[in-house]
Amino acid sequence: MVSKVVFGRGSFNQMNEIIAPKRQNERAPFIYFIDDVFENNTTLISRISLLYEDYIIFISANEEPKTSQVDALVDEIILKTKALPSGIIGIGGGTVMDLAKAVSVMLKNNGSSEEYQGWDLLKTAGVYHVGVPTISGTGAEVSRTTVLSGSKQKLGLNSDFTPFNQVILDPELTFGIEKNQWFYTGMDCFIHCVESLNGKFINTFSKSYGEMAYDLCLEVFLGDKISTEEKQNKLMMASWHGGMSIAYSQVGVAHAMSYGLSFVLGIKHGIGNCIVFNHLEEFYADDVLLFKKMMKKHQISLPKGICKSISKQQLNMMIDVALSLTPLWENAIGKDWPFQITRKKLEKLYLKM
Ligand code: NAD
Ligand code: ZN
DSSP, X not given: OOSEEEEXXXXXXXXXXXXXXXXXXXXXXXXXXXXXXXXXXXXXXTTOOXXXXXXXXXXXXXXXXXXXXXXXXXXXXXXXXXXXXXXXXXXXXXXXXXXXXXXXXXXXXXXXXXXXXXXXXXXXXXSOEEEEESSOSSOTTTOSOOEEEOSSOEEEEESTTSSOSEEEEOGGGGTTOOHHHHHHHHHHHHHHHHHHHTSTTOOHHHHHHHHXXXXXXXXXXXXXXXXXXXXXXXXXXXXXHHHHHHHXXXXXXXXXXXHHHHHHHOOOHHHHHHHHHTTOHHHHHHHHHHHHXXXXXXXOOOOOOTTTTOOHHHHHHHHHHHHTOHHHHHHHTOTTHHHHSOHHHHHHHHHHO
Protein backbone atom coordinates (compact mmCIF):
# COMPACT_ATOMS: atom_id res chain seq x y z
CA MET A 1 0.00 0.00 0.00
CA VAL A 2 0.96 3.63 -0.43
CA SER A 3 2.20 4.70 2.98
CA LYS A 4 1.27 8.39 2.88
CA VAL A 5 -1.40 10.32 1.02
CA VAL A 6 -2.91 13.78 1.12
CA PHE A 7 -6.14 14.73 -0.64
CA GLY A 8 -7.60 18.15 -1.33
CA ARG A 9 -8.12 20.83 -3.90
CA GLY A 10 -4.91 22.86 -3.84
CA SER A 11 -2.96 20.21 -1.89
CA PHE A 12 -0.25 20.28 -4.56
CA ASN A 13 1.00 23.40 -2.74
CA GLN A 14 2.17 21.15 0.11
CA MET A 15 4.79 19.47 -2.09
CA ASN A 16 7.84 21.34 -0.76
CA GLU A 17 6.84 20.86 2.85
CA ILE A 18 6.22 17.14 2.26
CA ILE A 19 9.48 16.33 0.47
CA ALA A 20 11.87 18.57 2.46
CA PRO A 21 12.53 16.01 5.24
CA LYS A 22 13.36 13.40 2.59
CA ARG A 23 16.27 15.34 1.09
CA GLN A 24 19.42 13.26 1.64
CA ASN A 25 21.94 16.08 1.08
CA GLU A 26 22.56 19.02 -1.25
CA ARG A 27 24.08 16.81 -3.95
CA ALA A 28 21.16 14.35 -4.00
CA PRO A 29 18.45 16.02 -6.09
CA PHE A 30 14.74 15.59 -6.35
CA ILE A 31 13.97 14.82 -9.98
CA TYR A 32 10.55 15.74 -11.29
CA PHE A 33 9.08 13.70 -14.14
CA ILE A 34 6.34 15.92 -15.54
CA ASP A 35 3.94 15.22 -18.42
CA ASP A 36 5.05 17.55 -21.21
CA VAL A 37 1.47 18.74 -21.62
CA PHE A 38 2.39 21.03 -18.67
CA GLU A 39 5.65 22.31 -20.16
CA ASN A 40 4.23 25.78 -20.81
CA ASN A 41 1.74 25.73 -17.97
CA THR A 42 3.23 28.36 -15.69
CA THR A 43 0.51 27.94 -13.03
CA LEU A 44 1.74 24.42 -12.35
CA ILE A 45 5.47 24.79 -13.04
CA SER A 46 5.82 28.01 -11.01
CA ARG A 47 4.58 26.16 -7.93
CA ILE A 48 7.57 23.79 -8.02
CA SER A 49 10.64 25.06 -6.16
CA LEU A 50 13.83 23.57 -7.50
CA LEU A 51 16.59 23.67 -4.87
CA TYR A 52 20.28 22.77 -5.12
CA GLU A 53 20.67 20.23 -7.95
CA ASP A 54 16.93 19.47 -8.44
CA TYR A 55 15.70 19.32 -12.01
CA ILE A 56 12.71 18.53 -14.22
CA ILE A 57 12.46 15.98 -17.03
CA PHE A 58 9.44 16.58 -19.25
CA ILE A 59 7.97 13.32 -20.50
CA SER A 60 5.75 12.76 -23.49
CA ALA A 61 2.69 10.61 -22.82
CA ASN A 62 2.14 9.95 -26.52
CA GLU A 63 3.43 6.43 -26.09
CA GLU A 64 3.11 4.10 -23.14
CA PRO A 65 6.25 3.38 -21.06
CA LYS A 66 8.80 0.90 -22.35
CA THR A 67 11.52 -1.01 -20.52
CA SER A 68 14.10 0.57 -22.88
CA GLN A 69 12.83 4.05 -21.91
CA VAL A 70 13.13 3.22 -18.20
CA ASP A 71 16.67 1.91 -18.67
CA ALA A 72 17.65 5.03 -20.67
CA LEU A 73 16.25 7.34 -17.97
CA VAL A 74 18.12 5.44 -15.24
CA ASP A 75 21.39 5.74 -17.22
CA GLU A 76 20.79 9.45 -17.85
CA ILE A 77 20.19 10.11 -14.15
CA ILE A 78 23.24 8.12 -13.03
CA LEU A 79 25.43 10.02 -15.50
CA LYS A 80 24.04 13.43 -14.59
CA THR A 81 23.69 13.33 -10.82
CA LYS A 82 26.61 13.22 -8.40
CA ALA A 83 24.66 11.15 -5.89
CA LEU A 84 21.67 8.88 -5.94
CA PRO A 85 18.58 11.15 -6.12
CA SER A 86 16.72 12.00 -2.93
CA GLY A 87 13.53 11.21 -4.77
CA ILE A 88 11.63 10.88 -8.02
CA ILE A 89 8.36 12.78 -8.31
CA GLY A 90 5.96 11.78 -11.08
CA ILE A 91 3.36 14.38 -12.11
CA GLY A 92 0.96 13.25 -14.83
CA GLY A 93 -1.26 10.36 -15.83
CA GLY A 94 -0.60 6.62 -15.70
CA THR A 95 2.22 6.97 -18.22
CA VAL A 96 4.32 9.41 -16.21
CA MET A 97 3.46 7.89 -12.83
CA ASP A 98 4.47 4.42 -14.05
CA LEU A 99 7.76 5.77 -15.38
CA ALA A 100 8.46 7.47 -12.05
CA LYS A 101 7.76 4.25 -10.16
CA ALA A 102 9.86 2.13 -12.51
CA VAL A 103 12.85 4.49 -12.56
CA SER A 104 12.84 4.85 -8.78
CA VAL A 105 13.05 1.08 -8.27
CA MET A 106 15.51 0.52 -11.11
CA LEU A 107 17.92 3.07 -9.60
CA LYS A 108 18.46 0.53 -6.82
CA ASN A 109 18.15 -2.79 -8.73
CA ASN A 110 20.84 -3.93 -11.18
CA GLY A 111 20.34 -4.76 -14.83
CA SER A 112 17.52 -3.99 -17.23
CA SER A 113 13.94 -3.37 -16.12
CA GLU A 114 12.96 -6.14 -18.53
CA GLU A 115 14.43 -8.68 -16.09
CA TYR A 116 11.91 -7.65 -13.45
CA GLN A 117 8.69 -7.87 -15.49
CA GLY A 118 6.58 -10.25 -13.50
CA TRP A 119 5.69 -10.75 -9.86
CA ASP A 120 7.99 -10.03 -6.88
CA LEU A 121 11.27 -10.12 -8.79
CA LEU A 122 12.70 -6.79 -7.53
CA LYS A 123 15.23 -7.33 -4.77
CA THR A 124 15.60 -3.92 -3.13
CA ALA A 125 13.44 -0.91 -2.32
CA GLY A 126 13.76 1.99 -4.77
CA VAL A 127 14.55 5.61 -3.99
CA TYR A 128 11.77 7.65 -2.36
CA HIS A 129 9.03 8.26 -4.92
CA VAL A 130 6.02 10.54 -4.99
CA GLY A 131 3.01 10.35 -7.32
CA VAL A 132 0.79 13.23 -8.34
CA PRO A 133 -2.01 12.22 -10.74
CA THR A 134 -3.26 14.85 -13.19
CA ILE A 135 -5.89 12.62 -14.81
CA SER A 136 -8.04 10.06 -12.99
CA GLY A 137 -8.81 6.44 -13.71
CA THR A 138 -5.83 4.11 -14.00
CA GLY A 139 -5.23 3.70 -10.28
CA ALA A 140 -1.49 3.82 -11.08
CA GLU A 141 -1.21 6.22 -8.14
CA VAL A 142 -2.11 3.46 -5.72
CA SER A 143 -1.15 0.18 -7.39
CA ARG A 144 1.82 -2.13 -6.73
CA THR A 145 2.69 -2.33 -10.39
CA THR A 146 4.19 -0.24 -13.14
CA VAL A 147 3.13 -1.46 -16.56
CA LEU A 148 5.94 -1.64 -19.15
CA SER A 149 6.25 -2.91 -22.69
CA GLY A 150 9.44 -4.89 -23.15
CA SER A 151 10.86 -6.63 -26.20
CA LYS A 152 8.83 -9.76 -25.52
CA GLN A 153 5.85 -8.74 -23.45
CA LYS A 154 3.76 -6.01 -21.88
CA LEU A 155 3.87 -6.77 -18.18
CA GLY A 156 4.29 -4.83 -14.97
CA LEU A 157 7.00 -4.77 -12.34
CA ASN A 158 4.66 -6.03 -9.62
CA SER A 159 6.24 -5.79 -6.20
CA ASP A 160 5.96 -4.42 -2.69
CA PHE A 161 8.71 -1.92 -3.61
CA THR A 162 6.74 -0.44 -6.52
CA PRO A 163 3.98 1.61 -4.79
CA PHE A 164 4.63 5.29 -4.19
CA ASN A 165 5.91 6.31 -0.76
CA GLN A 166 3.73 9.40 -0.96
CA VAL A 167 0.80 10.46 -3.12
CA ILE A 168 -0.68 13.93 -3.48
CA LEU A 169 -4.28 13.84 -4.72
CA ASP A 170 -5.23 17.31 -5.91
CA PRO A 171 -8.34 17.14 -8.13
CA GLU A 172 -7.71 20.71 -9.34
CA LEU A 173 -4.84 19.34 -11.43
CA THR A 174 -7.29 17.37 -13.56
CA PHE A 175 -8.57 20.59 -15.10
CA GLY A 176 -8.45 20.95 -18.89
CA ILE A 177 -8.34 17.34 -20.05
CA GLU A 178 -9.75 16.73 -23.49
CA LYS A 179 -13.20 15.04 -23.22
CA ASN A 180 -12.41 11.77 -25.01
CA GLN A 181 -9.26 11.24 -22.95
CA TRP A 182 -11.17 12.01 -19.74
CA PHE A 183 -13.70 9.36 -20.74
CA TYR A 184 -11.18 6.68 -21.78
CA THR A 185 -9.07 7.00 -18.63
CA GLY A 186 -12.20 7.27 -16.46
CA MET A 187 -13.56 4.09 -18.05
CA ASP A 188 -10.34 2.30 -17.12
CA CYS A 189 -11.51 2.77 -13.53
CA PHE A 190 -15.06 1.63 -14.30
CA ILE A 191 -13.67 -1.49 -16.00
CA HIS A 192 -11.32 -2.19 -13.07
CA CYS A 193 -14.39 -2.26 -10.81
CA VAL A 194 -16.47 -4.44 -13.16
CA GLU A 195 -13.66 -6.96 -13.60
CA SER A 196 -12.81 -7.05 -9.91
CA LEU A 197 -16.41 -7.29 -8.69
CA ASN A 198 -17.32 -10.01 -11.19
CA GLY A 199 -14.13 -12.01 -10.82
CA LYS A 200 -13.48 -15.26 -8.98
CA PHE A 201 -10.81 -13.62 -6.79
CA ILE A 202 -13.30 -11.23 -5.21
CA ASN A 203 -13.20 -10.94 -1.43
CA THR A 204 -14.65 -8.52 1.10
CA PHE A 205 -11.59 -6.24 1.06
CA SER A 206 -11.66 -5.79 -2.73
CA LYS A 207 -15.43 -5.70 -2.89
CA SER A 208 -15.78 -2.81 -0.46
CA TYR A 209 -13.35 -0.66 -2.48
CA GLY A 210 -14.72 -1.87 -5.81
CA GLU A 211 -18.33 -1.05 -4.92
CA MET A 212 -17.39 2.40 -3.69
CA ALA A 213 -15.48 3.16 -6.89
CA TYR A 214 -18.22 1.68 -9.10
CA ASP A 215 -20.88 3.92 -7.49
CA LEU A 216 -18.65 6.99 -7.82
CA CYS A 217 -18.17 6.22 -11.54
CA LEU A 218 -21.93 6.01 -12.04
CA GLU A 219 -22.37 9.40 -10.33
CA VAL A 220 -19.62 10.99 -12.42
CA PHE A 221 -20.56 9.51 -15.80
CA LEU A 222 -24.34 9.21 -15.50
CA GLY A 223 -25.29 11.75 -12.82
CA ASP A 224 -27.09 14.92 -13.83
CA LYS A 225 -26.79 17.22 -10.85
CA ILE A 226 -23.08 17.10 -10.31
CA SER A 227 -20.73 20.08 -10.61
CA THR A 228 -17.42 19.94 -12.47
CA GLU A 229 -15.51 20.21 -9.17
CA GLU A 230 -17.47 17.31 -7.67
CA LYS A 231 -16.84 15.26 -10.80
CA GLN A 232 -13.11 15.87 -10.49
CA ASN A 233 -13.09 15.06 -6.76
CA LYS A 234 -15.19 11.92 -7.13
CA LEU A 235 -13.36 10.52 -10.14
CA MET A 236 -10.04 10.98 -8.36
CA MET A 237 -11.30 8.95 -5.41
CA ALA A 238 -12.93 6.38 -7.72
CA SER A 239 -9.54 5.87 -9.37
CA TRP A 240 -7.92 5.32 -5.98
CA HIS A 241 -10.57 2.89 -4.71
CA GLY A 242 -10.71 1.06 -8.06
CA GLY A 243 -6.93 0.62 -7.84
CA MET A 244 -7.25 -0.66 -4.26
CA SER A 245 -9.90 -3.10 -5.38
CA ILE A 246 -7.78 -4.71 -8.11
CA ALA A 247 -4.68 -4.66 -5.91
CA TYR A 248 -6.29 -7.35 -3.79
CA SER A 249 -8.12 -9.17 -6.59
CA GLN A 250 -7.41 -8.99 -10.33
CA VAL A 251 -8.64 -7.54 -13.60
CA GLY A 252 -10.24 -9.67 -16.31
CA VAL A 253 -11.16 -10.17 -19.96
CA ALA A 254 -11.04 -6.54 -21.13
CA HIS A 255 -7.56 -6.00 -19.72
CA ALA A 256 -6.19 -9.30 -21.06
CA MET A 257 -7.40 -8.48 -24.58
CA SER A 258 -6.49 -4.81 -24.38
CA TYR A 259 -2.88 -5.74 -23.53
CA GLY A 260 -2.82 -7.62 -26.86
CA LEU A 261 -4.07 -4.55 -28.75
CA SER A 262 -1.55 -2.36 -27.03
CA PHE A 263 1.44 -4.66 -27.56
CA VAL A 264 0.82 -5.22 -31.25
CA LEU A 265 -0.85 -2.00 -32.41
CA GLY A 266 0.37 0.46 -29.76
CA ILE A 267 -3.22 1.28 -28.79
CA LYS A 268 -3.23 3.06 -25.43
CA HIS A 269 -4.61 1.44 -22.32
CA GLY A 270 -7.74 3.56 -21.73
CA ILE A 271 -9.08 3.58 -25.28
CA GLY A 272 -7.98 -0.05 -25.77
CA ASN A 273 -10.03 -1.14 -22.78
CA CYS A 274 -13.05 0.76 -24.14
CA ILE A 275 -12.70 -0.82 -27.60
CA VAL A 276 -12.59 -4.30 -26.06
CA PHE A 277 -15.20 -3.79 -23.34
CA ASN A 278 -17.74 -2.59 -25.93
CA HIS A 279 -17.80 -6.20 -27.25
CA LEU A 280 -17.85 -8.13 -23.99
CA GLU A 281 -21.61 -8.63 -23.48
CA GLU A 282 -20.99 -12.34 -23.10
CA PHE A 283 -18.88 -11.76 -19.99
CA TYR A 284 -20.20 -8.56 -18.41
CA ALA A 285 -23.72 -8.10 -19.91
CA ASP A 286 -25.27 -5.45 -17.61
CA ASP A 287 -22.14 -3.37 -17.32
CA VAL A 288 -21.56 -3.31 -21.08
CA LEU A 289 -25.07 -1.86 -21.39
CA LEU A 290 -24.22 0.80 -18.80
CA PHE A 291 -20.97 1.52 -20.64
CA LYS A 292 -22.87 2.07 -23.90
CA LYS A 293 -25.23 4.42 -22.04
CA MET A 294 -22.27 6.43 -20.76
CA MET A 295 -20.76 6.61 -24.25
CA LYS A 296 -24.04 7.93 -25.59
CA LYS A 297 -24.43 10.52 -22.83
CA HIS A 298 -20.93 11.88 -23.46
CA GLN A 299 -21.12 11.51 -27.24
CA ILE A 300 -18.08 9.26 -27.46
CA SER A 301 -17.53 7.22 -30.57
CA LEU A 302 -14.88 4.52 -30.69
CA PRO A 303 -12.70 3.60 -33.66
CA LYS A 304 -14.04 0.64 -35.59
CA GLY A 305 -12.42 -2.10 -37.67
CA ILE A 306 -8.99 -1.71 -36.06
CA CYS A 307 -8.10 -5.39 -36.58
CA LYS A 308 -9.54 -5.62 -40.07
CA SER A 309 -6.35 -5.15 -42.00
CA ILE A 310 -3.81 -6.69 -39.63
CA SER A 311 -1.74 -9.68 -40.70
CA LYS A 312 -2.33 -13.22 -39.47
CA GLN A 313 0.99 -12.97 -37.64
CA GLN A 314 -0.10 -9.82 -35.80
CA LEU A 315 -3.40 -11.40 -34.88
CA ASN A 316 -1.61 -14.44 -33.52
CA MET A 317 0.73 -12.29 -31.49
CA MET A 318 -2.23 -10.40 -30.02
CA ILE A 319 -3.83 -13.68 -29.02
CA ASP A 320 -0.52 -14.92 -27.55
CA VAL A 321 -0.20 -11.79 -25.40
CA ALA A 322 -3.80 -12.04 -24.19
CA LEU A 323 -3.54 -15.76 -23.42
CA SER A 324 -0.25 -15.33 -21.54
CA LEU A 325 -2.03 -13.40 -18.78
CA THR A 326 -3.11 -16.45 -16.80
CA PRO A 327 -4.09 -14.70 -13.53
CA LEU A 328 -6.49 -12.41 -15.42
CA TRP A 329 -8.28 -15.34 -17.07
CA GLU A 330 -8.33 -17.33 -13.85
CA ASN A 331 -10.02 -14.40 -12.19
CA ALA A 332 -12.50 -13.81 -15.01
CA ILE A 333 -13.42 -17.40 -15.88
CA GLY A 334 -11.97 -19.76 -13.27
CA LYS A 335 -9.28 -22.46 -13.22
CA ASP A 336 -10.75 -24.23 -16.26
CA TRP A 337 -10.44 -21.10 -18.41
CA PRO A 338 -8.28 -22.77 -21.12
CA PHE A 339 -11.28 -24.93 -22.05
CA GLN A 340 -13.48 -21.89 -22.58
CA ILE A 341 -11.07 -19.29 -23.96
CA THR A 342 -9.81 -20.73 -27.19
CA ARG A 343 -7.67 -19.03 -29.82
CA LYS A 344 -10.65 -19.18 -32.20
CA LYS A 345 -12.85 -17.35 -29.70
CA LEU A 346 -10.32 -14.56 -29.19
CA GLU A 347 -9.74 -14.28 -32.92
CA LYS A 348 -13.47 -13.83 -33.50
CA LEU A 349 -13.67 -11.16 -30.80
CA TYR A 350 -10.59 -9.24 -32.06
CA LEU A 351 -11.95 -9.26 -35.61
CA LYS A 352 -15.18 -7.63 -34.39
CA MET A 353 -13.27 -4.65 -32.91
P1 NAD B 1 -1.71 9.07 -19.97
O1 NAD B 1 -0.84 9.27 -18.79
O2 NAD B 1 -1.14 8.32 -21.11
O3 NAD B 1 -2.20 10.49 -20.47
C1 NAD B 1 -3.20 10.57 -21.48
C2 NAD B 1 -3.21 11.93 -22.10
O4 NAD B 1 -3.73 12.89 -21.18
C3 NAD B 1 -1.81 12.43 -22.47
O5 NAD B 1 -1.90 13.07 -23.72
C4 NAD B 1 -1.49 13.43 -21.38
O6 NAD B 1 -0.58 14.39 -21.82
C5 NAD B 1 -2.85 14.01 -21.09
N1 NAD B 1 -3.03 14.63 -19.77
C6 NAD B 1 -2.74 14.11 -18.55
N2 NAD B 1 -3.12 14.98 -17.58
C7 NAD B 1 -3.65 16.07 -18.21
C8 NAD B 1 -4.21 17.29 -17.77
N3 NAD B 1 -4.39 17.57 -16.47
N4 NAD B 1 -4.64 18.17 -18.70
C9 NAD B 1 -4.54 17.90 -20.03
N5 NAD B 1 -4.03 16.75 -20.51
C10 NAD B 1 -3.59 15.84 -19.61
O7 NAD B 1 -3.10 8.39 -19.60
P2 NAD B 1 -3.60 7.41 -18.49
O8 NAD B 1 -4.82 6.79 -19.06
O9 NAD B 1 -3.68 8.07 -17.16
O10 NAD B 1 -2.43 6.33 -18.37
C11 NAD B 1 -2.25 5.27 -19.26
C12 NAD B 1 -1.05 4.50 -18.80
O11 NAD B 1 -1.28 3.99 -17.49
C13 NAD B 1 -0.72 3.30 -19.65
O12 NAD B 1 0.67 3.27 -19.90
C14 NAD B 1 -1.14 2.11 -18.82
O13 NAD B 1 -0.38 0.94 -19.08
C15 NAD B 1 -0.88 2.64 -17.43
N6 NAD B 1 -1.66 1.97 -16.38
C16 NAD B 1 -1.01 1.67 -15.25
C17 NAD B 1 -1.67 1.07 -14.21
C18 NAD B 1 -0.93 0.73 -12.95
O14 NAD B 1 -1.51 0.18 -12.05
N7 NAD B 1 0.33 1.03 -12.85
C19 NAD B 1 -3.04 0.79 -14.31
C20 NAD B 1 -3.69 1.13 -15.48
C21 NAD B 1 -2.99 1.75 -16.51
ZN1 ZN C 1 -6.54 -0.64 -16.40
